[in-house]
Amino acid sequence: MSRLFVVGISWRTAPVxxxxxxxxxxxxxxxxxxxxxxxxxxAEAMLISTCNRVEVYGVARDExxxxxxxxxxxxxxxxxxxxxxxxxxxxxxxxxxxxxxxxRVASALDSLVLGEAQILxxxxxxxxxxxxxxxxxxxxxxxLERAFGVAKRVRTETTxxxxxANVSSVAVELAARVFGDLTGRTVLVVGAGxxxxxxxxxxxxxxxxxxxxxxxxxxxxxxLADEIDGVARPWDRLEELLATADVVISSTGAREPxxxxxxxxxxxxxxxxxxxxxxxxxxxxxxxxxVGDLDGVYLFDIDDLEKVVAQNLxxxxxxxxxxxxIVEVEATHxxxxxHGQRVVPTIRAMREHFTAIAEAxxxxxxxxxxxxxxxxxxxxxxxxxxxxxxxxxxxxRPQTVLRESGAGDADRLVESAVRLFDLDPSAFQPxxxxxxxxxxxxxxxxxxxxxxxxxxxxxxxxxxxxxxxxEAGKRGS
Amino acid sequence: xxxxxxxxxxxxAAAPAEIAxxxxxxxxxxxxxxxxLYGAAATGxxxxxxxxxxxxxxxxxxxxxxxxxxxxxxxGWRGVLRVHPGASVRxxxxxxxxxxxxxxxxxxxxxxxxxxxxxxxxxxxAVLAAARLSPPGQAQxxxxxxxRVHIVMAVVGVALFAVATVIAIVYVLxxxxxxxxxxxxxxxxxxxxxxxxxxxxxxRLVLAGFPIFTVAVVLGMVWVSQRGSTMERxxxxxxxxxxxAFGAMLVTRVLYGWRGRRSAxxxxxxxxxxxxxxxxxxxxxxxxG
Numbered sequence: 001m002s003r004l005f006v007v008g009i010s011w012r013t014a015p016v017x018x019x020x021x022x023x024x025x026x027x028x029x030x031x032x033x034x035x036x037x038x039x040x041x042x043a044e045a046m047l048i049s050t051c052n053r054v055e056v057y058g059v060a061r062d063e064x065x066x067x068x069x070x071x072x073x074x075x076x077x078x079x080x081x082x083x084x085x086x087x088x089x090x091x092x093x094x095x096x097x098x099x100x101x102x103x104r105v106a107s108a109l110d111s112l113v114l115g116e117a118q119i120l121x122x123x124x125x126x127x128x129x130x131x132x133x134x135x136x137x138x139x140x141x142x143x144l145e146r147a148f149g150v151a152k153r154v155r156t157e158t159t160x161x162x163x164x165a166n167v168s169s170v171a172v173e174l175a176a177r178v179f180g181d182l183t184g185r186t187v188l189v190v191g192a193g194x195x196x197x198x199x200x201x202x203x204x205x206x207x208x209x210x211x212x213x214x215x216x217x218x219x220x221x222x223x224l225a226d227e228i229d230g231v232a233r234p235w236d237r238l239e240e241l242l243a244t245a246d247v248v249i250s251s252t253g254a255r256e257p258x259x260x261x262x263x264x265x266x267x268x269x270x271x272x273x274x275x276x277x278x279x280x281x282x283x284x285x286x287x288x289x290x291v292g293d294l295d296g297v298y299l300f301d302i303d304d305l306e307k308v309v310a311q312n313l314x315x316x317x318x319x320x321x322x323x324x325x326i327v328e329v330e331a332t333h334x335x336x337x338x339h340g341q342r343v344v345p346t347i348r349a350m351r352e353h354f355t356a357i358a359e360a361x362x363x364x365x366x367x368x369x370x371x372x373x374x375x376x377x378x379x380x381x382x383x384x385x386x387x388x389x390x391x392x393x394x395x396x397r398p399q400t401v402l403r404e405s406g407a408g409d410a411d412r413l414v415e416s417a418v419r420l421f422d423l424d425p426s427a428f429q430p431x432x433x434x435x436x437x438x439x440x441x442x443x444x445x446x447x448x449x450x451x452x453x454x455x456x457x458x459x460x461x462x463x464x465x466x467x468x469x470x471e472a473g474k475r476g477s
Numbered sequence: 478x479x480x481x482x483x484x485x486x487x488x489x490a491a492a493p494a495e496i497a498x499x500x501x502x503x504x505x506x507x508x509x510x511x512x513x514l515y516g517a518a519a520t521g522x523x524x525x526x527x528x529x530x531x532x533x534x535x536x537x538x539x540x541x542x543x544x545x546x547x548x549x550x551x552x553g554w555r556g557v558l559r560v561h562p563g564a565s566v567r568x569x570x571x572x573x574x575x576x577x578x579x580x581x582x583x584x585x586x587x588x589x590x591x592x593x594x595x596x597x598x599x600x601x602x603a604v605l606a607a608a609r610l611s612p613p614g615q616a617q618x619x620x621x622x623x624x625r626v627h628i629v630m631a632v633v634g635v636a637l638f639a640v641a642t643v644i645a646i647v648y649v650l651x652x653x654x655x656x657x658x659x660x661x662x663x664x665x666x667x668x669x670x671x672x673x674x675x676x677x678x679x680x681r682l683v684l685a686g687f688p689i690f691t692v693a694v695v696l697g698m699v700w701v702s703q704r705g706s707t708m709e710r711x712x713x714x715x716x717x718x719x720x721x722a723f724g725a726m727l728v729t730r731v732l733y734g735w736r737g738r739r740s741a742x743x744x745x746x747x748x749x750x751x752x753x754x755x756x757x758x759x760x761x762x763x764x765x766g
Contacts, residue, residue, distance in 0.1 A: 159529060177655060180671030272734025275673050296737045298655055308660050 002338045003043070004098040004143060005064040007071045007090065008055030011112050014089035016051075022079050022086060024049040029126070033135040035078050041067040044137035046130030046144070050122050052112055057102055059139045064094035096335050099143060103327045103334075106147035107154040108161070114316040115160035115323075120151050139341075143334065150330045157326060160319035163312030167195065167305045168202040171279045174308070175203065175247050178275050178298055183207035188245035190214055190238070190259075191252030192224040195281045199249050200228045212241055216252070239263060243270040248278045250286040259287035261294070268294050279305070357393045361386055500567075502560050504609060508551040512609075514544030515578075515602045522594035534591045541598060545578045548605075563628030566762045570608035570755070572629075574601045576636035581643060584678060588670035592650065596643045607759065623703070627696040634690030635751050638723065641682035642748040645741035648675040652738055676737050679744060680730065687723050694720055712757040715750045722747030 009022055024032055029047050036045045036056060044059035056075060060067030072090060076083050093101045104110045108119050127144045130136040136144070155161045164170040172182075179185055187208050189196050192215050200211055211230035215221035218232065225232040233241055242248060242264070252258060259278060264287075268276065277298045280287040285301055292299030365386040369379065398417065405413050418425055521537025524530055552562060552575055562572035581597040584590055651672055654665040694716060726743035729735035 174655075176671060177651075177665075178672050180674045269734075273736055273739075274734070275676075275737065292656060295739060300658070304658050304660075307658075311660055 002095045002099075002139075002335070003060040003062070003064050003067075004058070004095060004102075004139065004338075005060060005068050005071075006055060006057055006093045006098040006101045007068055007075065008053060009086065009089045009091070010053035010055070010110065012110070013091055014086070018086060018089050019051070019054060021081060022054045022075070023051075024054065029129050030133055032078060033130060033133050035074055036071055037135055039070045039074065041070040044140040045071070045135050046126055046140060048123060048126035050119070052119075053105070053110075055105070057098070057140060057144070059137060064098075068092045068094060096331065099334050099338075100327065100331045102143055102147045103150045103331055104324075106144075106151040107323055107327055108151070109154075109320055109323055109327065113165045114313070114320050115155075115162075116165065117161060120148070124148065139338070142337075146330065146334050150327060153330070154323045154326055158319040158322040160316050160323050162319070163308075163315055165309060165312055165316070167281075167302070167309055168198045170305045170308045170312075171199045171249070171300075172202045172206045174279075174298070174300060174305075175277055176206070178277050179246060181207065184209050185246040186210045186212065186244055187230075187247045187249065188212045188214065188241050189224065189228075189230065190248060190250040190286065191254075191282060192220050193251030193281065196249045196251040197224065197228055199279065199281070200230065203247060203249075204228065208247070212245065214238060214241055239267060242267045246274075246276060248276070250278065250280045251282045252286050253282070254286060255284060257286060257288045259291055261288050261290045264291045264294055264297060268297055271296075281305070354394060358390050361389050361393065500565065502555060502558050505551045505554045507547045507554065508605075508609070511544045511547035511551060512602060512605055514540050514547060515598050515605070518544055518594065519598035519602060522591045522598055525591045526595055534594075537591065537594055537598070538585055541578070541594065542582060544601075545575070545582055548575050548578065561625060562632070563625045566758055567608045569628050569632050570604050570759070573632045573636050573639070574604040574608075576633055577601065577639040580637060580640035580682065584640065584644065587678070588674060590644075590647060590670055592647045593643050596646055597640075600639075600643075621700070623696060623700050627693055627700055630689050630696065631693035634686045634693055635755070637682050637686030638690070638719075638744070638748050638751060641679045641686065641744055644675050644679040644682070645744040648672060648679065648741045649738065649745075651675070652741075672737070676740065680726075680736070680740060683723055683726055683744060683747075687727060690720065690723065710757075712754040715753045715757070719747045719750035719754065722750060 009019060011019070014022075024047065029049065032047050033045060036042060036047065036058070041061055041063075042058050043061045046057050048055050048057070054075075056071050058067060058071060072092070073083070076086060076090075101110070106120055106123050108115045108117070111119050123144070127136065127141075131141070164173040175182060175185075182203065185208050187200060187203050187210070189200050189211060192213070204211060211225075211228055212233050213221050213225040213228070213230045214233045214235050214237075215224065216235050218234065221232040221235075224230070238258075242259075248259070250259060259280070264278075273296045275296045275298070278287055278291065278300070280299065280301045283302065287299055287301075289299070291297055365382055369382060374382070402410070402413055402417065417423065518537045518540035521533050521540055525532075525534030525537055548571075552572060555568070556562070560568060562568050578597065578601050581590075581593060584593065647670070651665070651670075653659075654662040655672070659665055697716075722743050726735075726740050726747065729743070730740060
């Protein structure tokens, strides 16, 4: 198992009441990293704290579960919490699962709003802090860099980040459908609901130049205009204002429709039928539905916006399946890479070691062949002896280890030997089981053959895995 | 347009040998490559639109560009063999498809218009196939310089109208899904270009095509009268309807600010009339009459 691990809580496991108690302010992160790495078990660490999650990604010095325990304790203590309060909410992953988790978080597959864009930036920020602090090392760094790559792939290759996910953004998206670029457009806010403030802000961010505000109460119009950097206009000039506005956001408390069809027909004519979008978020509605039939007038009410949000979220959920497949493939690649990181040096060392032995023995034989005149038969013998010598030398250490292995270790070692040297497992089966199953005569016959066999070859050639090795060990001692 | 039909059945000056030569020049391999590539692009646009695969859309645009280049090579190659784009209905149709394809490509620089591609690419294939696979029919003869200018101008004008029409179709579909609040309709989901942009672009194309088309119509009438032939052909009223619809679209926009849906419908009417004219030519050339 790789040494990567994750410890944390998120919106999935804990309500905000718990998340907020574990959260870290930006200026607390560096100190927290010191605390987390102060123990004996953690080699690398980074900490991300957002409104939806508090997570530590790290690399253990040795065993990930030991590091997980340590990080958990330190995390809880540093916030002055009782472990019982958060133990249900805290989750952890190690090794491959940790890699998958990091990839999923970066790709916003673990986010409350699937595919949202913020988490990637937050993750990059947190990683930046950890790198700056020297808390992140090669393995964590590699994992995070890869996670950013995966997130990019997911965003470009799937539709998970497509379609606005809240009502205000949907209003902006719909406006873009009609007008394209919103720069230089005029927005008119009629009434002063909270939603219209939000929508106006979104439109402003999308490039809208002028925001006009009108309300029955001039004071409230002024106040809202200040709030969203707009201009208050008198209510009695509504028709004139409508004629200048490309986007109208309406949310008055009126009981009867304000934006009637006759009014809007006059407005549309005055606008020379230039496109106009009305977002009616008032309940009861401010605009008569028939207004939407006018050429060039696009009318949406709150239900329409909600419908688009719901649909976009459903689309994102579908895209999440594609995204998960990408994460799965990438995680597997990363695991292979991590695996390679551990295995490649071993392979190299093994090869060097074996080559050195073979070289040394070969040299001895060559020297002997050069110095002594030999008959062809003697030569053949020398070559055979050389082969035997090399085998003996190579097998010396494995044999010793197998013989000396304890009961728990033996299973694992025998299994490794079978896999490494491609031995036939059917050639040796657990003797204990056999004795139980077969009759005594057969057992004796089996014991006889085992005794008759060469002590050095018996374990690998004819012996069942665990018991025989234990027995071979006894015999050898 | 009016004169264009006359050329098909009234030989005036050219030697029969030259006519036979023009009709016998086979298409170059580039032509067939273009047909295949246009077809592949059509498939790509369809996949991009229906399945929402942006990669398919990108591939389709690349294929369309490649097809356009091959098509241009074929026209150039025929030019080298002295087959003028206005030499016969067959050549004129091919040239029309080429100019229209170029116009569509130009719009994709600004807007992602895969929906437009679904209309444009198969239409191009259909026009090319119809022009090439139909029987050659009667030979075009008596092509004066006036006739050539008339044909080429008519072709360029109609090609611009064709692109404007494709865009108008996209406008009508997108407008309909937005007004009808069909948020799960593909025209809404995959609609790339904003309505105002489509409207402005379509208007500009008609604005550019209209004077060219007008000159072509006038030249056609002059040519017909030069030859002293009758003005009573079934396609002439359609040519006038076409001219009138496009003219009305431009005038109502200036006078009453008509745009969007109304302009789009006038564009569609104008183009339908122009296509009717072409179909009449085409049938007469192919099957006599």
